[in-house]
Amino acid sequence: MDFLEIKDLQVYFPIKGGIFNRTVDHxxxxxxxxxxxxxxxxxxxxxxxxxxxxxxxxxxxxxxNITSGNVLFEGKDITSRRSKTKDVRKDIQMIFQDPYSSLNPRKRVLDVIAEPLRNFEKLSQQEEKKRVQELLEIVGLSPETILKYPHEFSGGQRQRIGVARAIALKPKLIIADEPVSALDVSVQAQVLNFMQDIQKELNLTYLFISHDLGIVKHMCDDIAIMYKGRYVEQGSKEDIFSNPQHIYTKRLIAAIPDINPRNRDKQFQFRSEVQKEFDESYDDYFDSEGLAYGLQHISDSHLVALPEKG
Ligand SMILES: Nc1ncnc2c1ncn2[C@@H]1O[C@H](COP(=O)(O)OP(=O)(O)OP(=O)(O)O)[C@@H](O)[C@H]1O
Ligand SMILES: [Mg+2]
Known part of the structure; x- marks a missing residue:
């Protein structure tokens, strides 16, 4: 049984137009x-x-809303009850991209973190305070900050508050949408390492969303590369970084900045070679609408979007 299984997910947004404001496209x-x-x-x-x-x-x-497809969690199809059923709402949590806007500025830390608890557990004020203080300690913040407001914290600290809120109900799966991209590079590593630590402690599963392939390399076991709503490639970290197959993946990898300034010339040259290959082979990798083809297995773990042979 797979822990989380996504089957042929489609999410279409209607484009309205005309004088009757009808759906003209998606x-x-x-x-x-x-x-x-x-x-x-x-x-x-x-x-x-x-x-x-x-x-x-x-x-x-x-x-x-899901246009079509299925979401299976721990073997059960939860597509039609994702946000409705208590167990699902407890087991799956999300960390949002921007620690500045994702926390309600008018709520104290106590209320921000306690909010999910209040929806699910009947705790006395005393118990609730204790739980929130424990959570603050887990994420490395002083329990005394409980009565402060979000603006009194730095970005990294705010993201830790977001993490504390997300783990308050001991979820099984956390969807982390660009959890550090609004943070300074120096703080990013702290938050990421911390996420890895609590993952081990709480046996968490992460769906880790990022536009930064360098961070994904650091964090992830398996990786998918998405382009215009479709997958171009999916595989283990080794598949993607040691054996990239799709030209789009290769271009993304070439774009990862090399921190060593001595490699700058070499990297610049590598990037232009990959870009040249991208331009020359574009039609081999994308269909007439510029979209990725269906995925083909090239090993058990490694899938690449390529035109069907023949
Ligand atoms: N509520 C919505 N209504 C209409 N279109 C939407 C809506 N949300 C997203 N889109 C469109 O769907 C596409 C995918 O958006 P999405 O936010 O999932 O991209 P993303 O990969 O997360 O990008 P980013 O790296 O900028 O966060 C975009 O074309 C976006 O404009
Ligand atoms: Mg996004």
């Missing part, structure tokens, strides 16, 4: 995406802006 934000995540693993979803990463995550947790 944005195919997610256009037939399938994947499995094993419990305790981190699955990375990468792609450029607008490729459909957030929509995929939001659809799984029930924040977007």
């Amino acid at each position: 944005i195919k934000a997610v256009d037939g995406v399938s994947f499995n995540i094993e419990q305790g693993k981190t699955y990375g979803l990468v792609g450029e802006s607008g490729s459909g990463k957030s929509t995929t995550g939001r659809a799984i947790i029930g924040l977007e």
Whole structure:
């Protein structure tokens, strides 16, 4: 049994137009995406802006309507009751991209973190305070900050508050949508390492969404590359980084900045070679609408979007 299984997910947004404001077309934000995540693993979803990463995550947790496809969690089809049933709402949590806007500025830390608890557990004020203080300690913040407001914290600290809120109900799956991209690089590593630590402690499974392939390499066991609502490639971290097959994946990998300044010339040359290959072989990798083809297995773990042979 797979822990989380996504089957042929489609999320289309209607485009309205004309004087009757009827649906004239659709944005195919997610256009037939399938994947499995094993419990305790981190699955990375990468792609450029607008490729459909957030929509995929939001659809799984029930924040977007699903046009077609299925979400199976611990073997059960939860598609029609994603955000409705208590057990599902407890087991799957989300960490949002922007620690500045994702926390209600008028609520104290106590209320921000206690909110999910209040929906699910009947705790006395005393018990609730104790739980919130424990959670603050887990995420490395002083329990005394309980009465402060979000603006009194730094970005990294706020993201930790978001994590504390997400783990308050001991979820099994956390969908982390660009959890560190609003943070300074120096703080990013702290939050990421911390996410890895609590993952082990709580046996958490992550769906980790990011446009940063460098971060995904650091965090993830399996990786999917998304482009215009479709997968171009999926595989283990080794498959993707040691044996990338799709030209789009190769271009993304070439774009990861090399921190060593001595490699700058070499990297620049590598990038232009890959870009040249991208331009020359574009028609081999994308259909007439510029979309990725269906996925083909090239090994048990490794799938690549290629035209069917013959
Ligand atoms: N509520 C909505 N209504 C209409 N279109 C939407 C809606 N949400 C997303 N889209 C469109 O769906 C596509 C995918 O958006 P999505 O936010 O999933 O991309 P993303 O990969 O998360 O990008 P980013 O890296 O910028 O966060 C985009 O074209 C976007 O404009
Ligand atoms: Mg997004």
